[in-house]
Amino acid sequence: MKIKDIINYGVAMIKNTESPSLETQMMIAKVIEKDRLYIMLNLEEDIDESKVEIIKTMIDKRKNSYPLQYILGEREFWGMDFKVSEGVLIPRQDTEILIEETLKKLNDHKHKSNLKGFEIGVGSGIISITLLKEIETLTMIGVDINDKAIELTKANALKHEVSDRLCILNSNLFEKINKENQFDFIISNPPYIETKVIDSLQEDIKQHEPKLALDGGEDGLDFYRAIIEQSKPYISSEGFIAFEIGYNQGEAVKKIFVENGYPNVTIAKDLAGFDRVVIGMII
Numbered sequence: 001m002k003i004k005d006i007i008n009y010g011v012a013m014i015k016n017t018e019s020p021s022l023e024t025q026m027m028i029a030k031v032i033e034k035d036r037l038y039i040m041l042n043l044e045e046d047i048d049e050s051k052v053e054i055i056k057t058m059i060d061k062r063k064n065s066y067p068l069q070y071i072l073g074e075r076e077f078w079g080m081d082f083k084v085s086e087g088v089l090i091p092r093q094d095t096e097i098l099i100e101e102t103l104k105k106l107n108d109h110k111h112k113s114n115l116k117g118f119e120i121g122v123g124s125g126i127i128s129i130t131l132l133k134e135i136e137t138l139t140m141i142g143v144d145i146n147d148k149a150i151e152l153t154k155a156n157a158l159k160h161e162v163s164d165r166l167c168i169l170n171s172n173l174f175e176k177i178n179k180e181n182q183f184d185f186i187i188s189n190p191p192y193i194e195t196k197v198i199d200s201l202q203e204d205i206k207q208h209e210p211k212l213a214l215d216g217g218e219d220g221l222d223f224y225r226a227i228i229e230q231s232k233p234y235i236s237s238e239g240f241i242a243f244e245i246g247y248n249q250g251e252a253v254k255k256i257f258v259e260n261g262y263p264n265v266t267i268a269k270d271l272a273g274f275d276r277v278v279i280g281m282i283i
Helices: 003-013 020-032 036-041 049-063 068-072 095-109 126-134 147-159 195-200 203-208 222-234 250-259
Strands: 074-077 080-083 115-120 138-144 166-170 183-188 235-244 264-269 275-281
Touching: 003 020, 003 049, 020 036, 020 049, 020 068, 049 068, 068 074, 074 126, 080 126, 080 147, 095 126, 095 183, 095 235, 095 264, 095 275, 115 126, 115 222, 126 138, 126 147, 126 166, 138 147, 147 166, 183 222, 222 235, 222 250, 250 264, 250 275
Parallel strands: 115 138, 115 183, 138 166, 183 235
Antiparallel strands: 074 080, 235 275, 264 275
C-alpha cells in the first residue's frame, strides 16, 4: 500500500478531527520512523504490509476519539519531545505561557547557585523538566499522587538528562515535604475545570484523560485554595507561586492569593486574550 493511499484511508475513516490528513501523516511517520517532510516527498512509496496494519490500527483508534498523543506515545513541548501515556494528562501548548512567565520571574535569580523549585502535580514532567533545561543552577522537587505520572516523569527526566536535579515523590500536595525546605518558587498546573462542566468536554478528553487531573471541584478553585493556604511554611521570603488557570479564573485566584498574604499578584493572558497564568509573590 502506498503512502498516499494510507493517507486517503485515514481521511476517509477519521471524522472527528479537523486535520485527518495531518494526523494520518503523523501516524505513518511514527511507524516508519521518518519525518513528515519525508512523507510528503514520497507519497508513491510502498509501505510494508505489517506496518500498514499497525497504522490502520492507529487510525481505527483515532476514529473512535482516542487521543492522538496517546496513539503516538509522545507530545512536542517547548521544542522537545516528551513521552505521554494513557492515565496521565496530555500536555497543552498553553502551558508554555506558564513556563515563559515563570522564567521572567526567575530572571534575577538564574545565577543563584542553589535555586530550588517545587512542582505540584507533575503529570508527564514537562514543567519541571523544561525549567531544568532552561536554568542550569536549578534543582526541583515534584509531587503527584498518580503512580503512572511519577513513572512517566522519571522516564522523561532520564530522556532529557535532568534526573540528577529532579526528585519525584508520591505526595498529596505538601504531605511528604519537609518544612525545612525553602523553595524559591512553587509552580503548578492543577485541575481547574468545574465538576459540572466535565461531561460537556470533547469526547477524547472526557472519555480518555484522567478525571483526577481535570476536576477542580464545584467552582474549579479547590486546588488553588489548598496550595495557597498551605504554602507559607515552604516558600522563601522573596518567593512566588505560579499557576496555570482556566480562561475566566484570573480574578478569583488573585483574590485567594491576596486573602492569604500574597499582596503582589500578576495575571498573564494567552494569545487569545484570556487569563492563563497567575503569579502571587509574598512581597
